[in-house]
Amino acid sequence: MQGNVVLITGTSTGLGMHTALQLAANGYKVYATMRDFDKRYALLDAAVAQQVKLDVSVLDVSDIDTINACVDRVLAYEGKIDVLINNAGAGFVRNTEQASMEEIQKVLDTNFLGVVRCTKIVLPHMRQARSGHIINIGSVGGLVGQPFNELYCAAKFAVEGYTEALATYVTPAFNVKFTIVEPGGIRTEFRNNVFKQVNSSGGILEDAYKPLLESYIASGESRSSSYQSAEEVALLVAGVVAAENPPLRIRTSTWAEKFCEYKTQSDPTGLLQVDDVARNFGQQR
Template sequence: MTTSQRVALVTGANSGLGRFAARALVDAGYQVVGTSRNASGLADERGLSFVELDVTRDESVAAAVDAVIARFGRINVLVNNAGMGLNGASEENSITQSQRLFDINVFGVMRMTNAVLPHMRTQRSGRIVNISSIFGLMPAPFMAAYSATKFAVEGYSESVDHEVRDDGIRVVLVEPGGTRTGFDDNTAEPDNPLPVYEHRRRRSNQAVAEQVNNGDDPAVVAKAVVAAATDENPKLRYPAGSARQLVALRRFAPRRAFDKQLRKSLAAGK
């Protein structure tokens, strides 16, 4: 089956922000294919169907992209949303944990991008929307590995955008702040917890959980995803919701004062 509709592929669309983004793209007129590591229990909806995908496996990525092309004939937009978090001080995170985090948050983005680029280049158009984070611009205590993955996605996206513009393809970033999506439910605890960090780590985790629970409506971020996918002349970055204010503060506030307030707000010390 082919379709005359624009087709969007959204990774990690079974829950959270990915689910909101997928539905928003359906409302914007897209035929959307969402992905999940286990799609067997997910029912297709109007304009939204699912395929299984593990972004850490090359063969799974290739099979999912090929399945979408075979069914719909095109991929106009890829939204790289699948990801996870990691709690703890850097010293508490094992290298194995950090490698797993990078394999999902960074190399998963690279695998998906490499898989869709040949198709987009053939059709001389395409949009790749990478979900970053305010922590890809503003590193935070007890989130070193996670921030590192999002900084990597930021730099990767900018570089690839330069490489593919002549082929009619754009790579853009959506940067959410705290969003009510249950992100902390998909965040691993450190392998090697140390007593020296326990009190501050617990306070920091509580502060982040409060920011998430009291954060932006995910519909606000989904709206930014739609804009990133559809704008005729897209911006490189789309900070969403509270992230817009934080980006402005980081840019204009004195660095020492900003960093002190950041540590205080995340209950990480003086």
């Protein structure tokens, strides 16, 4: 797989940045993208420090024009995209009653429709090549609903269904593989940004939900000991990229596996369900 072309979104910080660096170190041609190009310097400096090469460009998953422009640029240079990693996303802690419709639309747009847009643009090229792998960075929140995260979980549940459905017919017909990576907590700016978002959208409101939200936030401290580093999860993602027969879904830690066991214990990789659906709908895998 070394030398293959990888396009990854959301690489200005955290998991996206470390995944881009890890794959570049492993010999892949990495096209790292981000919405805010002014944030590119942290990634570029890290690449110099680690003595790896990668390309950094603009891609806003909410803007189809930037996706088209970026994909066209990669294809002009490389003639192919072997791996697409849909990593860009944004957390959101706010319940349904408190969230504005603008906030709700933004959560769904970034975390779900962003995945759909990028897949829509890249998939035709993989289909024509009859080769490729689309990796969607999901969450344990895509399998298990959690307090004050219903909107974020809804978006991640959508990613799960979207990816699983594609795998039932695109994989057997065109040899394009799909994987959902499902981390638990990651010690990155992602978590910090969630709590910044709570404060910026009014903080903890004085309403019936206040004691419940305070309890939720306090419980996060006890859970934080189970959080992984972005580097640890990036190593797992790199392993998925290199796998000849990757799973449909994979949790990234023992804690994440335990947290989701009621949903996953009979079919941990998701491939049994996909195979069964494919057979039922006449799609041979």
